[in-house]
Amino acid sequence: AVNGSRLWQSLMDMAQVGATPKGGVCRLALTDIDKEGRDLFVRWCEEAGCTVSVDRMGNIFARRAGRDDTLPPIIMGSHLDSQPTGGKYDGVYGVLAGLEVVRSLNDLGYVTEAPVEVAVWTNEEGSRFAPAMVSSGVFAGVFDLDYGLSRADLDGRTMGEELARIGYAGELPVGGRKVGAYFEAHIEQGPILEAEGKTIGVVTDCQGQRWYEITFTGQEAHAGPTPMTRRKDALLGAARVVDAVNRIGLKYGPFACATVGLMQIHPNSRNVIPGRVFFTVDFRHPDDSILAAMDGELRAAVAEIADGIGLDSDFQQIWYYAPIRFDADCVAAVRQGVERTGHSFRDIVSGAGHDACYLSKVAPTAMVFIPCIDGISHNEIEETTPEWVTAGCEVLLHAVLERANA
Amino acid sequence: AVNGSRLWQSLMDMAQVGATPKGGVCRLALTDIDKEGRDLFVRWCEEAGCTVSVDRMGNIFARRAGRDDTLPPIIMGSHLDSQPTGGKYDGVYGVLAGLEVVRSLNDLGYVTEAPVEVAVWTNEEGSRFAPAMVSSGVFAGVFDLDYGLSRADLDGRTMGEELARIGYAGELPVGGRKVGAYFEAHIEQGPILEAEGKTIGVVTDCQGQRWYEITFTGQEAHAGPTPMTRRKDALLGAARVVDAVNRIGLKYGPFACATVGLMQIHPNSRNVIPGRVFFTVDFRHPDDSILAAMDGELRAAVAEIADGIGLDSDFQQIWYYAPIRFDADCVAAVRQGVERTGHSFRDIVSGAGHDACYLSKVAPTAMVFIPCIDGISHNEIEETTPEWVTAGCEVLLHAVLERANA
Numbered sequence: 159a160v161n162g163s164r165l166w167q168s169l170m171d172m173a174q175v176g177a178t179p180k181g182g183v184c185r186l187a188l189t190d191i192d193k194e195g196r197d198l199f200v201r202w203c204e205e206a207g208c209t210v211s212v213d214r215m216g217n218i219f220a221r222r223a224g225r226d227d228t229l230p231p232i233i234m235g236s237h238l239d240s241q242p243t244g245g246k247y248d249g250v251y252g253v254l255a256g257l258e259v260v261r262s263l264n265d266l267g268y269v270t271e272a273p274v275e276v277a278v279w280t281n282e283e284g285s286r287f288a289p290a291m292v293s294s295g296v297f298a299g300v301f302d303l304d305y306g307l308s309r310a311d312l313d314g315r316t317m318g319e320e321l322a323r324i325g326y327a328g329e330l331p332v333g334g335r336k337v338g339a340y341f342e343a344h345i346e347q348g349p350i351l352e353a354e355g356k357t358i359g360v361v362t363d364c365q366g367q368r369w370y371e372i373t374f375t376g377q378e379a380h381a382g383p384t385p386m387t388r389r390k391d392a393l394l395g396a397a398r399v400v401d402a403v404n405r406i407g408l409k410y411g412p413f414a415c416a417t418v419g420l421m422q423i424h425p426n427s428r429n430v431i432p433g434r435v436f437f438t439v440d441f442r443h444p445d446d447s448i449l450a451a452m453d454g455e456l457r458a459a460v461a462e463i464a465d466g467i468g469l470d471s472d473f474q475q476i477w478y479y480a481p482i483r484f485d486a487d488c489v490a491a492v493r494q495g496v497e498r499t500g501h502s503f504r505d506i507v508s509g510a511g512h513d514a515c516y517l518s519k520v521a522p523t524a525m526v527f528i529p530c531i532d533g534i535s536h537n538e539i540e541e542t543t544p545e546w547v548t549a550g551c552e553v554l555l556h557a558v559l560e561r562a563n564a
Numbered sequence: 565a566v567n568g569s570r571l572w573q574s575l576m577d578m579a580q581v582g583a584t585p586k587g588g589v590c591r592l593a594l595t596d597i598d599k600e601g602r603d604l605f606v607r608w609c610e611e612a613g614c615t616v617s618v619d620r621m622g623n624i625f626a627r628r629a630g631r632d633d634t635l636p637p638i639i640m641g642s643h644l645d646s647q648p649t650g651g652k653y654d655g656v657y658g659v660l661a662g663l664e665v666v667r668s669l670n671d672l673g674y675v676t677e678a679p680v681e682v683a684v685w686t687n688e689e690g691s692r693f694a695p696a697m698v699s700s701g702v703f704a705g706v707f708d709l710d711y712g713l714s715r716a717d718l719d720g721r722t723m724g725e726e727l728a729r730i731g732y733a734g735e736l737p738v739g740g741r742k743v744g745a746y747f748e749a750h751i752e753q754g755p756i757l758e759a760e761g762k763t764i765g766v767v768t769d770c771q772g773q774r775w776y777e778i779t780f781t782g783q784e785a786h787a788g789p790t791p792m793t794r795r796k797d798a799l800l801g802a803a804r805v806v807d808a809v810n811r812i813g814l815k816y817g818p819f820a821c822a823t824v825g826l827m828q829i830h831p832n833s834r835n836v837i838p839g840r841v842f843f844t845v846d847f848r849h850p851d852d853s854i855l856a857a858m859d860g861e862l863r864a865a866v867a868e869i870a871d872g873i874g875l876d877s878d879f880q881q882i883w884y885y886a887p888i889r890f891d892a893d894c895v896a897a898v899r900q901g902v903e904r905t906g907h908s909f910r911d912i913v914s915g916a917g918h919d920a921c922y923l924s925k926v927a928p929t930a931m932v933f934i935p936c937i938d939g940i941s942h943n944e945i946e947e948t949t950p951e952w953v954t955a956g957c958e959v960l961l962h963a964v965l966e967r968a969n970a
């Protein structure tokens with residue numbers, strides 16, 4: 159029912175935009191490369207007969223009219239931005255699987271009752287601008303527009319400025335319209351489906367998440383003549399927190415995840431005791447009460463470590479969302495799609511955050527996962543197979559039809 | 565005998581070149597700012613009637629002729645480059661105290677037997693280009709010229725390229741000439757003199773030093789769906805080494821120093837498990853056998869930590885020099901200078917490395933320390949007093965006269 163080789167080819171074509179030597183992509187949100195990827199997507203959508211519009215957060219909507227175009231649309235989508243050393247499928251798959259559904263409907267001359275849209279959400283990764291999923295969050299009313307536009311990268315450039323610069327500061331208000339249902343296809347980004355030999359993950363839940371920013375300030379001093387006992391080494395403090403974060407993750411395992419991914423050392427010179435370190439913590443758990451316990455342990459560990467070295471500590475939780483349960487009817491539509499197409503499947507909890515998490519606040523929502531090789535994502539070697547890619551798109555098509563004709 | 569207020573004013577004038585908002589300087593080796601500082605020094609020396617020459621490592625020599633100009637020169641000097649967030653005195657003091665000795669001799673119309681030179685050594689700090697003291701090292705024959713010119717910063721630019729770019733790739737061969745004696749004045753950069761109320765440190769020895777570069781390679785993966793037990797987190801490994809380095813420093817205290825000052829995390833994104841971390845270790849001890857024991861413990865710790873997480877490890881000792889004892893006669897000349905000027909003093913071991921360490925390989929060498937406030941250096945708040953600055957210069961003058969007329 160869908161054209162798997164066309165979809166695969168589109169994935170490979172998009173992967174050229176920001177391609178890295180190791181086979182991945184670097185398409186950070188709102189860079190020139192991101193604009194190039196957006197432009198390509200818009201061109202493909204227009205070629206497929208869609209009407210394209212852009213909202214003030216730069217979210218793109220490509221619309222295929224329904225028989226009754228006044229009905230709320232069924233939206234498919236995900237994101238085109240990537241990590242600095244990201245893969246070819248994370249996000250892109252959900253966007254281009256949506257486009258392939260549109261193209262397949264065109265091939266069949268099939269008109270759905272409700273209109274169908276393909277959405278690209280701005281800055282899902284949260285790598286250049288924190289937090290993640292910020293523009294689907296504005297769409298869902300979780301963040302207000304000013305908050306979204308004022309997110310700044312580490313060099314101080316804001317999303318608002320960068321949207322204007324690349325020509326994607328649209329006119330459309332962000333959200334505030336009725337959505338019939340939202341479906342997002344995505345690679346799993348974890349090892350479960352592949353390990354169990356299942357082709358489709360029917361995503362029932364997403365883990366909750368807490369992000370932190372911590373700055374330790376000690377005192378810069380000379381690495382040679384400064385006795386060990388007189389030091390206020392901010393990096394020593396940060397290092398101990400990295401270890402504590404790992405301990406907390408292991409303690410609340412097997413479902414807890416705890417990561418320090420970003421650290422900036424000041425002045426970062428070999429023979430200077432670091433005077434200031436900025437770093438982040440990423441906590442996840444499917445159970446909100448455990449996520450809260452992890453939070454408590456982190457706060458205690460940071461305070462104790464800072465105190466032990468004599469560091470000043472600035473501690474901010476900058477992002478939190480509780481675990482999310484997707485809409486039972488939409489999940490059922492996905493499961494029905496799997497049964498119709500005959501692929502193997504299992505129910506699964508998403509370890510990553512997705513735009514679907516925020517869409518679920520304002521629309522019946524569900525997700526379709528396909529496996530990725532060795533469970534590796536956020537890595538240039540991220541890989542999946544044409545068969546899985548096709549299977550997930552077939553399931554997406556069936557779920558969308560189910561809802562668009564309901 | 566010396567003009568303390570002129571010396572202080574010159575220190576303040578030089579501190580304008582690369583001044584930072586917090587009262588320090590950023591004058592990294594071979595940047596445009598470093599060129600500006602060099603140009604100012606050269607102008608001052610020419611105004612003082614010196615003949616200025618530059619060698620192929622960019623070392624500058626300002627020469628005041630002696631009665632017998634065929635005698636080997638007595639050289640005073642230090643460096644003008646700074647840390648990224650450095651102070652106004654580190655290095656600059658030794659250079660400008662040398663210039664003040666020349667200016668004072670001019671005021672007195674005094675001609676020394678041997679010629680007197682003021683030297684500026686290129687890239688003493690080792691911050692932009694590692695290791696430290698590289699150009700005095702080439703002068704002393706510890707490093708060869710190719711090694712010196714090929715030192716690269718973290719962006720891959722070499723000292724050779726940067727010397728040419730700023731116009732300080734001189735024609736003079738590096739070293740290979742007889743030096744009568746070398747004297748370097750410097751702030752202590754540690755807390756001892758101030759704590760004991762002494763104005764002058766007669767430096768008898770310098771600690772030995774070992775510098776390391778370590779790269780841990782694990783696997784980038786998504787911070788959400790990647791179970792704790794499947795991770796190869798390169799930052800977790802680096803963090804544990806930071807803690808181990810601190811433990812080693814404390815274990816071999818009170819004289820051991822052990823520091824991780826520089827760390828680069830890849831890809832440095834909040835929701836990506838770090839796949840690669842590059843970091844440095846700086847070890848110091850006045851006893852070479854203890855420095856060797858620290859080295860052994862570091863190697864064992866790094867291997868064990870990498871193994872425990874499953875990281876690949878690249879471990880390089882990139883710099884080593886054994887503890888240094890200065891020339892007894894030159895030290896005696898300094899001590900005599902202190903006695904003549906009547907300042908309080910104590911013998912002291914230098915915790916920092918200095919160009920004098922390498923000069924001591926090819927010339928009778930000694931150093932004069934003055935206190936700095938709270939022992940703080942490699943920090944924008946580095947401070948000393950006009951009285952100490954003057955006292956150290958007086959001692960330098962006497963030590964130089966003693967040798968230049970011997």
Ligand SMILES: NC(=O)NCCC(=O)O
Nearest residue numbers: 282283290510511788835
């Ligand atoms: N799917 C995905 O990689 N999202 C990025 C946000 C997160 O870290 O969960």
Ligand SMILES: NC(=O)NCCC(=O)O
Nearest residue numbers: 382429688689696916917
């Ligand atoms: N004096 C000084 O700061 N030297 C830099 C080299 C070192 O780290 O010892």
